[in-house]
Amino acid sequence: MKPKISRRTALSAVAKVAIGAGVAVAAAGGVAAYFATRPPQVIEKVVTSVVERPVEKTVVTTVAGVPTTVLTTVKETETVVLSPTEERKKGITVILPKHEMDIIGWWETKTAEFEEKTGIPVTLVRMPWEYVADKVLAAMSAGSSEYDVIELDNAWVAKFAEAGWASPLEDYPGAKDMMEGHLPGLIQKFSYKGHLAGITWNNDSRYFMYNKAMLEAAGIKAPPKSWDEFVDYCKALKGVSWVDSTGQKRILEYPVVAAWQESQIGLNEYAFFTYTFGGEFFDENMKCVINRGGAVEALEFMVDLINKGYVAPGYATNDYEMQLSAFLAGDAAFMYQAWGGVYGYSLDPRLSKIVNQVEFAPLVPYKPGAAPWSLTLPEAMAIPKFSKNKEYAWEYIKFMASKEVNKEMCLKIGALPIWKDLYEDPDVLKKYPYFKLITEQNKYLRGHPDLVWYDEWATKLASEFSAAITQKKSPKEALDTVYSWVKENHPDFA
Amino acid sequence: MMMGIKKIYPYFLTFPCLFFLFSVIFFPLAFSFSSSFYNIFLIRRETFFIGFDNYIQLFRDPYFLYSLWVTAYFVAVTVSIEVSLGLGIALLLNEKFKGRSIVRGLILVPWALPSVVNGVMWKWIYHAQYGAFNHLLFQLGFISKYIDWLGDPFTALNMLVLADIWKETAFPAILTLAGLQAIPYGLYECAMIDGANAWQRFRYITLPLLKQILAVVIIFKTIWSFETFDLVYLVTRGGPSAGTRTLVYYNYLITFRQSLFGLGSAFSWIIAIMILFFAVPYIRRFMLR
Numbered sequence: 001m002k003p004k005i006s007r008r009t010a011l012s013a014v015a016k017v018a019i020g021a022g023v024a025v026a027a028a029g030g031v032a033a034y035f036a037t038r039p040p041q042v043i044e045k046v047v048t049s050v051v052e053r054p055v056e057k058t059v060v061t062t063v064a065g066v067p068t069t070v071l072t073t074v075k076e077t078e079t080v081v082l083s084p085t086e087e088r089k090k091g092i093t094v095i096l097p098k099h100e101m102d103i104i105g106w107w108e109t110k111t112a113e114f115e116e117k118t119g120i121p122v123t124l125v126r127m128p129w130e131y132v133a134d135k136v137l138a139a140m141s142a143g144s145s146e147y148d149v150i151e152l153d154n155a156w157v158a159k160f161a162e163a164g165w166a167s168p169l170e171d172y173p174g175a176k177d178m179m180e181g182h183l184p185g186l187i188q189k190f191s192y193k194g195h196l197a198g199i200t201w202n203n204d205s206r207y208f209m210y211n212k213a214m215l216e217a218a219g220i221k222a223p224p225k226s227w228d229e230f231v232d233y234c235k236a237l238k239g240v241s242w243v244d245s246t247g248q249k250r251i252l253e254y255p256v257v258a259a260w261q262e263s264q265i266g267l268n269e270y271a272f273f274t275y276t277f278g279g280e281f282f283d284e285n286m287k288c289v290i291n292r293g294g295a296v297e298a299l300e301f302m303v304d305l306i307n308k309g310y311v312a313p314g315y316a317t318n319d320y321e322m323q324l325s326a327f328l329a330g331d332a333a334f335m336y337q338a339w340g341g342v343y344g345y346s347l348d349p350r351l352s353k354i355v356n357q358v359e360f361a362p363l364v365p366y367k368p369g370a371a372p373w374s375l376t377l378p379e380a381m382a383i384p385k386f387s388k389n390k391e392y393a394w395e396y397i398k399f400m401a402s403k404e405v406n407k408e409m410c411l412k413i414g415a416l417p418i419w420k421d422l423y424e425d426p427d428v429l430k431k432y433p434y435f436k437l438i439t440e441q442n443k444y445l446r447g448h449p450d451l452v453w454y455d456e457w458a459t460k461l462a463s464e465f466s467a468a469i470t471q472k473k474s475p476k477e478a479l480d481t482v483y484s485w486v487k488e489n490h491p492d493f494a
Numbered sequence: 495m496m497m498g499i500k501k502i503y504p505y506f507l508t509f510p511c512l513f514f515l516f517s518v519i520f521f522p523l524a525f526s527f528s529s530s531f532y533n534i535f536l537i538r539r540e541t542f543f544i545g546f547d548n549y550i551q552l553f554r555d556p557y558f559l560y561s562l563w564v565t566a567y568f569v570a571v572t573v574s575i576e577v578s579l580g581l582g583i584a585l586l587l588n589e590k591f592k593g594r595s596i597v598r599g600l601i602l603v604p605w606a607l608p609s610v611v612n613g614v615m616w617k618w619i620y621h622a623q624y625g626a627f628n629h630l631l632f633q634l635g636f637i638s639k640y641i642d643w644l645g646d647p648f649t650a651l652n653m654l655v656l657a658d659i660w661k662e663t664a665f666p667a668i669l670t671l672a673g674l675q676a677i678p679y680g681l682y683e684c685a686m687i688d689g690a691n692a693w694q695r696f697r698y699i700t701l702p703l704l705k706q707i708l709a710v711v712i713i714f715k716t717i718w719s720f721e722t723f724d725l726v727y728l729v730t731r732g733g734p735s736a737g738t739r740t741l742v743y744y745n746y747l748i749t750f751r752q753s754l755f756g757l758g759s760a761f762s763w764i765i766a767i768m769i770l771f772f773a774v775p776y777i778r779r780f781m782l783r
Contacts, residue, residue, distance in 0.1 A: 112616045112677055132749055133751075135752065137750060137751070141755070153513060163536060163539075209500070257732065261729045261731055261733060261734075262730075262731055262732060262733025262735065262736070263733070266733075311624055313620060313622035313623065313640065313641075314622030314623055314642055314644070314645065315642075315645070316642070316645045316733065316734035316735075317644040317645065317729075317730055317731075317734060318606060319648070319685075322621065325624070326623065331623065348678055377688055386735035399703060453751045453752075453753050455753065456752045456754070458751075459747050459751060459752055461750075463557060463733075463735070463736045466734045466735045466736065467735040468734070469734065469735075470646065470647060470734045470735045470737075471646065472647065472735045
């Protein structure tokens with residue numbers, strides 16, 4: 001017998017599925033919107049809780065008006081009320097992206113050391129930046145006290161400070177020392193309207209690296225100082241025969257491997273070109289000037305590099321991982337915005353075919369009349385205002401950003417120091433002599449513009465940037481669209 | 495007294511379920527609907543009633559309209575190919591041949607692959623310089639030089655379609671196979687005695703009896719294709735030039751990246767209505783005849 005489903009039953013089932021799916025999509029939006037718009041549930045008073053734990057004798061005393069439980073020798077179990085201080089000792093939750101150079105789990109080891117030293121348990125959440133961003137932004141929007149130490153990206157400073165999501169840190173004990181000892185650019189980047197919103201944990205400044213063996217094979221003795229020179233070198237390098245570190249003879253097809261993906265990655269690259277062409281996204285009065293001068297020239301230059309055949313295919317969707325792979329495989333001569341760790345990777349024969357062939361340029365190429373700006377994309381630790389364990393969160397930040405720990409981070413995983421002194425530290429210089437070379441570039445470091453609506457701006461600009469890169473629009477046309485959007489949606493900035 | 499308790503008792507028992515449904519479905523649903531009429535400024539913690547402005551703004555946004563087109567294309571192509579291909583595979587797997595059980599198991603492998611693994615895998619397969627896809631086509635002589643498959647918006651969209659077909663065809667195939675196995679063989683025998691050829695048997699026996707199951711498969715596939723996010727997020731990030739930015743991905747950018755929750759709520763409702771809109775013709779076509 002053929003199993004038969006009645007028309008009514010089938011229709012009903014299908015309708016339920018369709019309605020259910022519709023409801024689920026709308027409900028997800030509803031949950032997000034509810035948490036986003038609900039007034040922030042700031043709990044100033046630390047909630048005490050009742051726990052069972054072993055005690056022999058309990059003495060209740062008062063410290064600064066707070067009832068405190070003091071324990072003596074352990075013999076039996078008794079129910080006690082935790083004091084606010086003890087409540088905090090239940091631990092903190094830290095959410096930070098994984099450092100791309102930390103392939104040995106150094107941060108986790110150091111966190112364990114912090115726990116051992118202080119007795120403060122730490123739940124460490126580490127995942128790629130994009131996932132951290134989603135979690136942190138959602139938690140802050142919802143006023144959640146889930147996290148005690150959060151990632152503060154360089155592009156979020158204005159937004160987090162204006163929203164009051166990041167607690168001011170300048171008055172915590174030891175903060176002044178850090179403000180004086182850290183690289184001024186990093187302190188400046190994470191300060192907003194006189195308040196310090198975050199303490200840098202990852203000095204992600206970018207430098208110009210090149211493959212010396214390739215340049216020598218093309219008869220070039222020094223890295224390019226200007227963009228005109230860069231183009232001349234690309235011409236000379238295309239098709240050059242050279243030998244990689246494994247002894248293999250190679251032909252270089254494309255001098256440049258670009259990561260011009262329609263995302264923050266592409267925008268990082270575009271910002272670098274814009275600054276080195278003397279362009280700006282916003283002028284000193286925070287008026288949008290993206291559709292004129294250096295910003296347009298920079299984008300035209302990038303498109304020109306593609307059209308001249310100097311940029312390897314895949315540029316429109318490549319991310320940093322792909323760009324790095326190509327550079328280490330010997331498929332590119334330049335990595336014009338390389339992070340510090342690239343040098344370390346290049347020395348590892350398991351990862352690289354260009355061992356001992358990579359050099360730092362003292363400065364990035366730039367257009368005469370402009371300045372050799374390189375990008376700095378540091379990441380900081382911040383304490384959300386919703387945290388119930390701010391003191392312990394600060395203890396963690398103070399420990400992880402201390403000079404000793406930062407020096408160890410530099411020596412163990414090759415991360416760029418955040419303390420000024422460490423660039424002259426004999427141990428550091430012995431291991432990384434090239435740090436001397438980047439001293440000059442460290443004077444010319446810039447980040448993205450401080451905008452409260454940065455994420456909106458980034459989405460819009462990324463789309464138009466990608467349209468220009470894929471030549472669906474001319475650079476001028478694409479940037480005019482961005483300007484028009486700013487004018488319409490944020491008229492104060494136009 | 496007893497009568498009173500008897501009356502209350504059913505409500506008492508169903509209360510937890512109703513409370514749960516209200517909390518996670520009806521309340522968020524109503525809140526999302528009301529939010530869609532507000533401009534919500536998270537930074538200043540202010541909300542302004544703006545009526546239908548969020549909806550109007552979306553339909554005036556060229557990127558929204560483009561996402562609509564991208565999604566419509568993606569859904570139309572993936573659903574039609576996956577269901578047709580799935581039907582073909584199911585017909586094949588319904589025949590008796592050596593190793594049939596193994597093949598039936600293998601067909602599920604792509605579907606069982608975690609979405610993230612699938613996305614990362616295709617990102618590298620399509621890579622312009624190191625991708626296996628280019629290498630394979632070059633070795634077979636189909637292309638004379640490596641192609642940047644993700645470099646052009648429309649090509650990139652079709653590459654995502656291909657990746658989706660590879661992963662998702664197993665679902666219609668397995669469901670259709672289950673449907674085929676429920677058709678009594680006697681019907682085919684009778685038809686053969688009456689002189690029906692293979693096409694006629696398929697047209698007049700197989701297809702009508704598979705109608706119900708195909709309708710369910712098409713509806714599920716349409717909804718799932720509409721909701722495609724992971725593949726876009728991992729392979730192209732909606733690019734290049736917004737060429738692969740599906741509605742759901744764009745909604746994610748607006749709601750969670752730009753923190754525009756009012757606009758995002760309106761976006762969610764538009765998607766929900768569209769899913770219902772697509773479901774209705776299928777129901778009428780397959781269920782009401």
